[in-house]
Amino acid sequence: MSITVKDNNYISSTYGRFKVELDYGKGSLVYDTQGKEYIDMSTGIAVNTFGIADDEWNDAINLQLKKLAHTSNLYYTEPCAKLAELLCQKTDMKKVFFSNSGAEANECAIKTARRYSFKKYGEGRNYIVTLKNSFHGRTVTTLSATGQDSFHTEFGPFTEGFVYADANDFDNVKELVQKHNCCAIMMELVQGEGGVMKLDENFVQKVADFCLENDVILIIDEVQTGNGRTGSLYAFQQFGIKPDIVSTAKGLGGGLPIGATMFGERVQNVLTPGSHGSTFGGNPVCCAAAYNIISRIDEKLLSDVKRKSDYIFKELCGAEGVKEVSGMGLMIGLELDKDVKEVIELCLEKGVLVISAKSRLRLLPALNIPDELLHKAIKVIKECVK
Numbered sequence: 132m133s134i135t136v137k138d139n140n141y142i143s144s145t146y147g148r149f150k151v152e153l154d155y156g157k158g159s160l161v162y163d164t165q166g167k168e169y170i171d172m173s174t175g176i177a178v179n180t181f182g183i184a185d186d187e188w189n190d191a192i193n194l195q196l197k198k199l200a201h202t203s204n205l206y207y208t209e210p211c212a213k214l215a216e217l218l219c220q221k222t223d224m225k226k227v228f229f230s231n232s233g234a235e236a237n238e239c240a241i242k243t244a245r246r247y248s249f250k251k252y253g254e255g256r257n258y259i260v261t262l263k264n265s266f267h268g269r270t271v272t273t274l275s276a277t278g279q280d281s282f283h284t285e286f287g288p289f290t291e292g293f294v295y296a297d298a299n300d301f302d303n304v305k306e307l308v309q310k311h312n313c314c315a316i317m318m319e320l321v322q323g324e325g326g327v328m329k330l331d332e333n334f335v336q337k338v339a340d341f342c343l344e345n346d347v348i349l350i351i352d353e354v355q356t357g358n359g360r361t362g363s364l365y366a367f368q369q370f371g372i373k374p375d376i377v378s379t380a381k382g383l384g385g386g387l388p389i390g391a392t393m394f395g396e397r398v399q400n401v402l403t404p405g406s407h408g409s410t411f412g413g414n415p416v417c418c419a420a421a422y423n424i425i426s427r428i429d430e431k432l433l434s435d436v437k438r439k440s441d442y443i444f445k446e447l448c449g450a451e452g453v454k455e456v457s458g459m460g461l462m463i464g465l466e467l468d469k470d471v472k473e474v475i476e477l478c479l480e481k482g483v484l485v486i487s488a489k490s491r492l493r494l495l496p497a498l499n500i501p502d503e504l505l506h507k508a509i510k511v512i513k514e515c516v517k
């Protein structure tokens with residue numbers, strides 16, 4: 132039985148997969164079982180930060196794998212302590228909780244915001260404002276937090292306590308917070324699944340100021356925007372704001388599953404022993420992988436990300452078949468004349484892996500993609516969109 136047939140027979144059909152069986156890769160190149168080569172412009176949805184099977188990353192993992200792959204959170208281990216310290220040093224956040232995915236990182240953020248408010252103000256102040264067109268995950272609660280109606284069907288009852296404001300409409304945010312006595316505002320700075328839509332900087336600043344003035348917890352979901360993707364370690368660092376909670380996952384482990392919820396000063400001691408936990412959270416191998424990734428996202432790499440981003444914007448803005456280019460850093464969306472599905476299939480045929488976000492073509496190359504491969508991929512994309 133071929134891989135595809137076996138998969139179709141035995142894997143729950145939650146994914147509309149492309150007709151490609153990927154086998155192995157190196158850096159920004161990946162090969163299918165027929166030996167066909169592709170340039171990877173999607174990195175497993177912003178996960179393979181330094182590409183596939185990166186040597187340094189592999190070494191860090193293998194070293195830890197041979198020492199201790201897993202213990203429980205009942206004991207101290209070095210990789211998670213080191214990673215938490217590094218994250219705090221580089222973000223000025225105060226404490227970290229480790230989990231295994233973006234949805235879990237957001238669950239922890241939501242629990243923390245609610246508990247903060249409960250301890251200080253008692254019952255009845257537990258609603259959270261999220262934005263329309265957002266995406267926060269697939270658990271029942273994070274689906275509820277996701278501000279897209281299409282996610283709010285068939286799996287009910289959903290978790291109560293979320294209201295949705297229009298992105299970039301500060302008055303709407305303010306009105307909802309006051310009307311529902313909200314404890315938090317949660318948003319992505321670039322709405323990834325929503326079509327790679329960057330929020331207005333002025334709006335973000337106003338929301339941050341409002342949160343501070345009203346003791347409302349500001350949660351920034353950096354599951355996709357984080358870990359160097361937008362040209363700074365975390366996107367909030369380019370918006371000049373200081374969130375109370377930052378969640379991240381995707382690119383953090385560079386290809387191994389790890390989520391992190393980072394806490395600022397106001398909420399750093401909200402969670403106490405027994406109030407939250409995870410069996411695999413802080414797994415030593417995943418933390419060793421993430422430590423390797425985060426320690427390598429330095430000024431030189433980030434300026435390279437910006438340079439490559441500028442190149443992509445320059446090549447594609449006004450290109451034939453491209454209506455609009457959106458996003459930040461190496462998280463880019465293209466509104467096209469052609470149907471995005473058709474373009475993805477064409478690119479696939481020509482050896483470039485790209486994905487979509489709503490109606491847009493989404494580009495998420497490895498942060499260290501060699502210029503030569505980037506140029507080649509953009510050339511193919513330009514041919515396919517016209």
Ligand SMILES: *Cc1c(COP(=O)(O)O)cnc(C)c1O
Pocket residue numbers: 231232233234235237266267268269319323324352353354355356380381
């Ligand atoms: C992908 C994503 C999530 C969900 O992450 P999982 O690891 O799939 O649970 C949450 N928020 C944002 C912004 C994301 O892009």
